[in-house]
Amino acid sequence: MVFIVTAEEMWRKKCRSIATRNSKRIRRNSMLALGAIIFHSCAILNPSQDPVVPSSSSAQSVSGGIIAPNGSGIPVIPGTANTEQQALIDAINREGESFQYRGFSEQIPQPEIIEGDDIVELNYEQADLRIILEELANALDIAIVLDPSIDNRISIRTPPDRPLQRDDIWPLIRLLTRDAGILVEQIGDVFNARKLESPLPAEIVTADSLSDTGGAEVMQVTPLTFVSSEAVIQAIEPFLSPDGSVSQLGNRDLLIITGSEYQLNRINQLLMLLDADPFANQGIHLYQLSNANAAEVATELAEILLLIEGPTPSYQVRGIERINSILVTAPAARGFEEISRWVRILDADIQEQVEQLFMYRVKNLDALELADTLSNVFEDNEDRPFAEEGEEPSGGSMFDGLAGEAGQAASIDTEIASQALTALPSNAAVSADLALQIVADEATNSLLIRSTARDYRQLLTTISQLDVVPLQVMVNAVIAQITLTDDTRFGVDWSRIANDAVLDPISTSGVTDFAPNLGGLMFSKGFIDGSARVEATLEAIAQNNEVRLLARPSLTVGNNQEGEIQIGAEVPVEAGESISAGGLSTTNIQYRDTGIGLLIEPKINEDGVVNLIITQTLRSVDNSASGINNNPVFNNQEITTTVVVRDGENIVLGGLIQTDTEQLNTGIPLLNRIPAVGNLFSYQQDNTERRELFIVLRPEIINLNEEEGPQYAEILDRFALASELFEKSNI
Template sequence: MKKGFRISALAALVMLLASCASMPMAGDAGRAPVAASERQPDAVKPELEAEEGDKGAVEAGSTPAAKPSNVLQEGTGQLINIDAASKLPRKPPEQGKASLNFADMPIADVVKMILGDLLGENYIISAGVSGTVTFSTARPVTPEQAFSILEMLLSWNNLALVYVDGQYSVVPSANAVRGNLTPRVGSAEQARGYEVRAVPLDYIAPTEMEKLLQPYAKEGAILKADNARSIIVVAGSRRELENYMATIDVFDVDWIKGMSIGLITLEQAEAKTLGPELEQIFGEQSQSPLAGMFRFIPIERLNAIMVITPQRRYLDEAERWIARLDQGGNQPGVRLYVYDVKNVKATDLADRLNDIFGSSGGESSRANTSSAAGGLAPGLQPVELSSSTGGSLNLRGPTGEKASEPKSSRSSGSSGNSGDSRPAAASGGGAVAVGGGGAGGDQGLAIVEGDDIRITAVEENNQLIIRATPAQYDAIRGAIRKLDSVPLQVHIEARLLDVSLINNLRFGVQWYFEQALPLLVPPDDGTGTGGGSSAAKAVVERMEYGVVNGTSNDFIFRGTSAGALVQMLQSEGDVKVLSAPSVMVLNNTEASINVGQQIPVVSSQFVGIGTGGSGSVGQSYVQFRDTGIILNVKPRVNPGGLVFMEIQAEQSTPGAASDAIGGNVPVDKKTIETEVAVQSGDTVLLGGLIQQNDSNSQSGFPGLMKIPVIGRLFGSSSRDNSRKELLVLITPTVIRGGGESARELTEEYKKRFQGLSPLIEDMEAAERARKELKESER
């Protein structure tokens, strides 16, 4: 009976202990169980992997994951080597046999007595060594003690004892290292006189060890703190080196293992805001006894605060206080957030976010709400989609009648605007209206049960105002961080050339490249037959080009080949640079360059009858038209560096006033409009616009040259059939990295202008010579 009772009691006790082991402690509520030394070091790995993954992987419609557990790593609290700091000084050696007694004795005599007579060592005393010493021992000392006493007495006079080539040298301390000593490693007990030791460090950076060692070292004792090699180099006597190395052993400990570190994730507050507040309360700015015991580092990428403290018990206190301060205000659910946009326009970013999260945005959203949802093909009717709490799907046509509906349930949600016929997306169990039309166009994303997202841009401050729940704002902020990046810029360098079609260019530039250019290539190149001028050959050898397509007048030149092209054309005929503009433009933004003049153009005229029928009254409306060189370029860069460009180039010249019609002079215009794709740094050549000028002129004696038959004897006639072609060379260069690349581009332009200095000086000298020649002819 008693045995059975004991077995039953033992079983009940085992079950009780098992249930106690499975129950969490009251103080650990809301925290994952962790070990005493480290609490869940891998708890944030999934979040880190998600952050480093696909930049576009921001899932707006999904339910946010639960708040990740805080990561707390409790340290040992030992930030110095206790064993090294607890070592007792060495026992004094046994009593020696020599007594020392010096009274104003010169240094040379002291060195002779100890180093020569007592120790029997060879020595040299450097020139200029002087001074006296007064010292006395109460009891006899050993030879080892006598050597240490000699080093101490020499240090009082700024002297050092250096062992070189089997003998000791007494030199000034400032000259002891250079040219005499090299760094060594090992124990200081092996030192013979003044030596240099390279001490490897295991945990602490040498520069930080230098700060710790500075109060305990003599001036000039620390020679080098090398972080790259993790060593600190010190110099001194044997006794000084022993002290330095013992101090290093005390402080060279695993700092991370000793410190307690926590990564505390925030739910409501922002890390960049809460971090400075914690520093004011607990940090060095608090001017309290706790100053210096905490370090708070905001981790904006994770919206978390990293806490570092040498005291383990302070880590739990910091976690509790952060939880108390992690409040987003008294308003439950939906909150208002303000985000400072750094790199792009807030209005553009708001449009993109509204596209991602389904909101049509606030008043500053420039996109047309009716067109934001996309158009339909002709003959198709829009259909409204809405989800119910029961999971049914309702389809409505433009008349509001249901196209299909499960009989088991009815839709309990609404589309937000009864007049909206565009699709709605399901989210959070209620119906969602994406960008309503008409009056509902500025209502944003309306989610049933109070979940309402609204994103509005403040153009004046380049900020976003976001109304959302904390969970929704986490998803929105993730998208913002991906989209708010430094935009690409494109430097566009253009040259408009007016080429006279003479000599080899008489049939046009395209014919020149296809027919005449191979004749100029050297025969050993394999693509030509030789011939042509040597200057043209030299230029052709530097060129690398290709045709955009087989039937156009467009060519692409690699790198600096475009400059070689201009030189070659100049060698073949007359080439004039009409304009050479250069402009920096944002990616996917149009740049416009206009060099010329505006001419008045009468667009309309009105003629009316005057008062009382006394004549007519006229009124003209005049507009101004741009003429000259007009260039519009819109670049678009793909991830591989290929630049797509929409190009519109125009050269227009006003005609003579005598040819005016209705008060408007004619305008001669040459226009190129195309789309091309080139690699960054390459040059595209657009041509084929040829203009021919046919004119006849006569000169001679007035009257006489018009006499029939013999009039030609008194005058002459000439005919001009000149032909010119307009060429457009455009070089796009993608600027990556923001301001640094822009500065490099500016420096390149400076070098170009500096290279023009000799040419400018030669031109000025030639102009002066020309003026002097004219004056001498007078």
């Protein structure tokens, strides 16, 4: 069947198509202009004029819920300052218009086809294009005038079993002439085919007038409205290969595109998609929050969308903290019903979002020190605003007037503390982005904490790890002296003694008989806990030395605290003399400590290793010399060291040697004082005694937080047994 379409009818259809496109463009431009005028009018409204009033359903939705649709389907955001602001939000919110693209196909006007045989067979090999065009024109029974300068030669052949239909002849003519650079123009009922002599395009058109051209190559001037020319050039260059071109006019978003009519038609269809109004073709919704923080809701909503839609969600979320709102964009006509539901959930009006005042009673630490520690951790967040119950978040500081409110009746929830400690693990990570203020009350050793319930629960995780019963160290000490002999005049060889104590251990099975006389020191092998380390050390020392026990103190010291043992006497020293106004002289006396001093500071780590900072001092009065105003002269020896020892191991401190010189004068009374012969009845001798002080320390960790750890009662029982053994030994 052959369809007959006259050139006049094709021309009328073309005109109607152009008129339709121009009409649509005019209507769209008119709508945009009208919308701009309306929006500008709303923006310049005087506050004294009547504001824009939303529908009654909108007003009801504001008071009845967080986010609710009104009659127009646009979500209403509660908490707006006035109806003008709500009107602006309504103007922003839109679903977006989806662009319907149905593809592109070239419409080629055809001459009237005379009914007849509709089968055409072609078989040409390097034939003159003029001859082929004449044959094809004869097949269509049309008149065509051929330019004599057409000298192209082509080969074309149709399969014997698949000849061309008559309807395919005119598209074939257009194809052959376009590829050969031949312009086909219709003048009345005659078609004129001529070769273009100039390389310049035959016509300069716009996208609206492109369909009116008949040139093989056309230059089109295309202004861009919404996108940059650089982005568009990269997208359309592949459609112009190999002979077309595109360039930008200066710094204006104006493109000069050169190509065939077919190429430009495809590019214009693509530009309709690229150069589109993003506000018109994309859904936009602004949600103003009433309770939650905009940045937190935006982050949580983005994570939810990432979980639901995958790594490239179609919805984009951005928090606007200054107005406490979130902006959500989506492809056109995607809808925001599900997003609105999630916003309602995340912006729920719950008690945890409201600032409250909590009291925490510190159990084991000093409240002032704990408050100072926590404040230093969270001090960077002091200026974060709070949302009071029933109020919008504001830019004011949360601490304004807190000092006067600490003693007032506030919302104090004592149950949250216990709930938080059981709900969170002890090693749970705590966010440092907490908005709170901490004030210590010395009278009750408590903390007053101003924060939301959520932040307070997180803070309790940190407090629960700090406010625990501190670890303690019980230091069992043995302080003794060794009288040095000629063999040990340079001091005791502690390395040899330590080796002897290790190589020759003593049985530790229970309490046995007393050890041999250790130069006046008797020790039980079951001393303290049955460990032989102390006894072995003392026995090794006493094998060749006279040992005298000076003290066996036991000191319990808190972790990172200092403990001191002082054994000796206080010696008065004249510090100065003052004379009053009446001439009365007063002597100032100070007392100086003498004897043995031991300062211990333990530091316990989680592995049961104790770092001990030990300072050992030995102060004595030098009887062989005298100071100013006959004040005594003091000898001072000091050792400061840091040692690392495991729980229950022993430490030996030695090396402090003291020399005492004594003049012994004895004789027969009265006779030893007779001049000249008194020496015959008296005896004089200078005695020098050298002694070395040594201390054996055994630290034992006391952890009252563990039920299986050593307790005070057990340790006291051990020392009661040791005391009994010492008493039996007359030490």
